[in-house]
Amino acid sequence: EPEVTQTPSHQVTQMGQEVILRCVPISNHLYFYWYRQILGQKVEFLVSFYNNEISEKSEIFDDQFSVERPDGSNFTLKIRSTKLEDSAMYFCASLTEANYEQYFGPGTRLTVT
Amino acid sequence: AQTVTQSQPEMSVQEAETVTLSCTYDTSENNYYLFWYKQPPSRQMILVIRQEAYKQQNATENRFSVNFQKAAKSFSLKISDSQLGDTAMYFCAFTQQGAQKLVFGQGTRLTINP
Numbered sequence: 558e559p560e561v562t563q564t565p566s567h568q569v570t571q572m573g574q575e576v577i578l579r580c581v582p583i584s585n586h587l588y589f590y591w592y593r594q595i596l597g598q599k600v601e602f603l604v605s606f607y608n609n610e611i612s613e614k615s616e617i618f619d620d621q622f623s624v625e626r627p628d629g630s631n632f633t634l635k636i637r638s639t640k641l642e643d644s645a646m647y648f649c650a651s652l653t654e655a656n657y658e659q660y661f662g663p664g665t666r667l668t669v670t
Numbered sequence: 671a672q673t674v675t676q677s678q679p680e681m682s683v684q685e686a687e688t689v690t691l692s693c694t695y696d697t698s699e700n701n702y703y704l705f706w707y708k709q710p711p712s713r714q715m716i717l718v719i720r721q722e723a724y725k726q727q728n729a730t731e732n733r734f735s736v737n738f739q740k741a742a743k744s745f746s747l748k749i750s751d752s753q754l755g756d757t758a759m760y761f762c763a764f765t766q767q768g769a770q771k772l773v774f775g776q777g778t779r780l781t782i783n784p
Contacts, residue, residue, distance in 0.1 A: 588769040661715035
C-alpha cells in the first residue's frame with residue numbers, strides 16, 4: 558500500500574540554524590499539508606499546498622517558514638532560523654480527492670537546543 | 671472558525687470491554703467530513719474511521735463504529751471488544767468539504783488494561 562514518507566525521523570539542531578524537513582507524498586495525490594504537534598498537545602495545521610502554491614496557512618506559519626515542491630516527488634518544509642519553541646513533531650500529509658482522506662507520514666521529531 | 675472538543679483527557683478500560691470516546695464540534699457548514707485518528711506511542715497518525723456529514727448512516731470499521739448526531743454536532747467513537755493494541759491517543763478531526771485542513775481536538779488518551 559502506498560504511504561507518505563518523511564526524512565529525517567529525528568533532527569537535532571541549534572537555535573538559529575536552518576532546517577529542512579522532507580516528505581514524499583503518495584504519488585497520485587495533489588494536495589499536501591504540514592502539521593505540527595508539540596509534545597503532549599494537539600495536532601496543529603501549518604500550511605496546505607496545491608498546484609505549486611500555498612492554498613492556506615495558519616498564524617504559526619510566519620516568515621520563518623517556507624514550503625517547496627522542488628521536483629515531482631518531494632515536498633519540503635524549511636524553518637530559516639529555528640527557535641526553542643519550534644521543537645515539535647512535524648507531520649506531512651497528502652490527500653486525494655477520491656475520498657478526502659489525508660494520509661500522514663510517520664513524522665519528523667525536531668529538537669531545537 | 672471550526673472547533674473540535676474532546677472532553678475526556680484520559681480513559682481506561684479492561685481488555686474486551688467496550689469504550690466510547692466523545693467528540694463535539696462547531697461549524698456553520700452543512701457539508702463536511704469527520705475523522706478519528708489513532709496515535710500510538712510511535713506517534714504515527716493512523717486513520718481509524720471517517721464519516722461524511724451528508725450520510726445518515728453511522729460508519730463502522732470492524733470493532734470501531736461512530737455515533738454521528740449532526741443536529742447535536744456530536745461524533746463519538748465506540749470501540750468494541752477492546753484490545754491491548756488499542757492503547758493510544760485518539761484524536762477527533764474535522765474538515766470542510768473539499769481538500770481543506772484538518773482541525774483536531776485535544777485528544778483522549780485511552781489505556782486498555784489486561
